[in-house]
Amino acid sequence: MKPLRKLLNNLKPNFEKGGKLEKFYPAFDAFETFLFVPNHTTGSKGTHIRDAIDLKRTMILVVLSLVPCLLFGMWNIGYQHHLALGMMNVSVMDNFIFGAIKVLPLILVSYGAGLTTEFVFAIIRKHTINEGFLVSGMLIPLIMPIEVPLWMLAVATIFAVIIGKEVFGGTGMNILNPALTARAFLFFAYPTKMSGDEVWINTSPEKGQTVVDAYTGATALGDAAAGYQDKIPNIIDSFIGIIPGSVGETSTVACLIGAAILLFTGIGSWRIMTSVFAGGFLMALVFNLFGLNTLMQISPLHHLTLGGFAFGAVFMATDPVSATQTNTGKYIYGFLIGFLAILFRVFNPAYPEGMMLAILFMNVMAPLIDHYVIEANIKRRLKRIKPIQNQDG
Amino acid sequence: MSKETIAVPAKKKKTKEPLFSAKNKRLLYDPLNDNNPITVQVLGICSALAVTVKMKPSIVMALAVVVVCAFSNVIISLIRNIIPNRIRIIVQLTVVATMVILVDQFLKAFLFDVSKQLSVFVGLIITNCIIMGRLEAFAMSNKPWPAFLDGIGNGFGYGMILIIVSMFRELFGSGELLGYRVVPDSFYESGYFNNSLAIMPPMALIIVGILIWIQRSRNQKLIESK
Numbered sequence: 001m002k003p004l005r006k007l008l009n010n011l012k013p014n015f016e017k018g019g020k021l022e023k024f025y026p027a028f029d030a031f032e033t034f035l036f037v038p039n040h041t042t043g044s045k046g047t048h049i050r051d052a053i054d055l056k057r058t059m060i061l062v063v064l065s066l067v068p069c070l071l072f073g074m075w076n077i078g079y080q081h082h083l084a085l086g087m088m089n090v091s092v093m094d095n096f097i098f099g100a101i102k103v104l105p106l107i108l109v110s111y112g113a114g115l116t117t118e119f120v121f122a123i124i125r126k127h128t129i130n131e132g133f134l135v136s137g138m139l140i141p142l143i144m145p146i147e148v149p150l151w152m153l154a155v156a157t158i159f160a161v162i163i164g165k166e167v168f169g170g171t172g173m174n175i176l177n178p179a180l181t182a183r184a185f186l187f188f189a190y191p192t193k194m195s196g197d198e199v200w201i202n203t204s205p206e207k208g209q210t211v212v213d214a215y216t217g218a219t220a221l222g223d224a225a226a227g228y229q230d231k232i233p234n235i236i237d238s239f240i241g242i243i244p245g246s247v248g249e250t251s252t253v254a255c256l257i258g259a260a261i262l263l264f265t266g267i268g269s270w271r272i273m274t275s276v277f278a279g280g281f282l283m284a285l286v287f288n289l290f291g292l293n294t295l296m297q298i299s300p301l302h303h304l305t306l307g308g309f310a311f312g313a314v315f316m317a318t319d320p321v322s323a324t325q326t327n328t329g330k331y332i333y334g335f336l337i338g339f340l341a342i343l344f345r346v347f348n349p350a351y352p353e354g355m356m357l358a359i360l361f362m363n364v365m366a367p368l369i370d371h372y373v374i375e376a377n378i379k380r381r382l383k384r385i386k387p388i389q390n391q392d393g
Numbered sequence: 394m395s396k397e398t399i400a401v402p403a404k405k406k407k408t409k410e411p412l413f414s415a416k417n418k419r420l421l422y423d424p425l426n427d428n429n430p431i432t433v434q435v436l437g438i439c440s441a442l443a444v445t446v447k448m449k450p451s452i453v454m455a456l457a458v459v460v461v462c463a464f465s466n467v468i469i470s471l472i473r474n475i476i477p478n479r480i481r482i483i484v485q486l487t488v489v490a491t492m493v494i495l496v497d498q499f500l501k502a503f504l505f506d507v508s509k510q511l512s513v514f515v516g517l518i519i520t521n522c523i524i525m526g527r528l529e530a531f532a533m534s535n536k537p538w539p540a541f542l543d544g545i546g547n548g549f550g551y552g553m554i555l556i557i558v559s560m561f562r563e564l565f566g567s568g569e570l571l572g573y574r575v576v577p578d579s580f581y582e583s584g585y586f587n588n589s590l591a592i593m594p595p596m597a598l599i600i601v602g603i604l605i606w607i608q609r610s611r612n613q614k615l616i617e618s619k
Contacts, residue, residue, distance in 0.1 A: 149584055151584070151585075152586070163599060167602070167606060185590065188589065188590045188593065188595075189588045189589055189590035189591070190586050190588065190589065191589060192586070193586065
């Protein structure tokens with residue numbers, strides 16, 4: 001640690017006022033505070049909440065809670081690949097290594113493109129680097145199909161950082177969740193690479209093995225939307241996550257481990273998480289009673305384990321910036337996300353996975369919900385003071 | 394018509410003003426930048442979203458709006474003193490509608506394929522707030538020549554944005570410019586895809602937003618005091 005500190009101390013004068021590289025101070029500051037706890041305190045004008053956990057630590061905890069999803073995702077990518085090629089007896093480690101080799105470039109590109117954009121904006125606008133991208137940069141690869149071309153990922157990341165975040169003023173100001181903005185951009189811009197049944201599993205041939213006859217590349221929801229009831233994986237498989245899908249979202253177990261970390265550290269809102277699941281469950285239950293098509297016939301609990309529902313509920317809906325801020329608002333917001341996600345799934349075959357659109361839609365509605373919750377509160381409290389006024393009069 | 398410009402009051406002048414005096418030139422140039430109908434006044438957005446998928450229809454649309462805006466400005470300006478105030482909107486509408494029908498018939502006669510692409514949007518120039526806005530704000534209180542320049546300026550201010558937006562949308566959405574392929578085949582072979590979001594209206598909105606952003610960060614006059 002000491003030599004590192006020394007190196008930073010030596011470099012520091014170059015970046016401070018009057019130094020040669022003054023312009024790049026934000027970049028230097030980002031690295032310094034990333035490595036060491038900053039030694040400066042809040043100025044006299046800032047909010048005076050003292051806590052050991054600053055934005056950087058918050059973000060890194062969210063990244064840590066994503067690790068189970070990431071590791072499981074890597075294994076699953078390898079497993080699905082070997083399964084498609086008919087190679088059943090591949091060891092866990094080999095599956096994992098294959099997946100890791102496929103997933104790492106996605107993570108590198110996502111962080112590379114996003115952080116470069118952040119650095120450029122920080123230098124132009126002369127503010128310190130926003131830490132928000134630490135999480136977005138990890139979320140983006142986890143919600144992409146494994147076969148997404150890297151240049152598309154880079155374009156989407158840059159688009160999300162600029163249009164989803166920087167135009168509104170950077171971290172903490174965004175209306176939409178940046179990671180989902182990236183996914184939505186790709187979904188509408190390059191639909192052939194973001195949906196269908198060719199992007200979820202890597203099927204590059206290997207050692208004379210080719211794709212087996214019974215192979216289908218569609219996700220569970222894709223199959224369900226097409227009406228293939230018998231192809232939907234059973235609830236145990238989809239709960240553990242041994243199903244094709246985006247990199248990190250297939251496993252409900254991994255998402256729940258992440259949820260536990262978020263809830264234990266108090267970073268994620270339990271109100272939002274529980275109400276998303278409640279909303280989804282209720283909606284699926286209502287549809288299940290009618291059972292008119294394959295998607296409706298899926299049992300409510302099964303619905304919650306399919307697609308990106310759990311991942312969205314735990315990591316996307318709870319984004320503290322784009323979610324609602326009031327407690328009552330959080331229940332409404334979460335419930336409507338779950339409700340809409342299942343609604344989109346069942347009624348719109350063009351979007352077999354409704355979670356992304358449901359969260360983005362509710363992101364837009366969040367300020368409105370907060371507004372009415374606060375208005376209602378004001379009204380309630382105004383009523384309380386009326387009798388006193390009358391007594392005076 | 395939320396952000397209307399304040400009409401420039403017609404000055405009483407003794408000497409005859411030259412045709413392109415500084416004031417008249419401003420009428421022509423202002424709408425191109427400081428007072429752009431789309432990026433500053435945020436008018437005429439609907440047609441900017443609808444017709445800008447390809448460059449050719451946007452250019453035709455831009456010219457159509459220039460013609461309609463300029464000539465209806467002149468006509469209204471000529472008869473501004475005899476229009477009864479209470480029915481002025483109806484009179485303005487009639488004039489605009491006449492001009493739009495003339496333009497529409499012209500397009501149908503000489504540019505039939507473009508006319509088909511533009512479909513109802515030529516007819517909908519009548520409802521374009523820019524034109525009604527200029528009539529109300531400028532032509533009703535100014536002489537024909539300044540009104541003509543104002544119409545031309547605003548038409549081009551609108552058209553300029555339309556053409557910029559359509560250029561980006563056609564380039565990224567279809568890989569073409571004015572119908573000619575500009576993205577080389579080798580790009581597609583190495584994995585390039587056309588961006589189908591660019592063909593959808595939301596992208597036009599995003600591009601207009603980016604244009605406003607760039608314009609505001611360059612043009613200090615447009616930044617509101619906090």
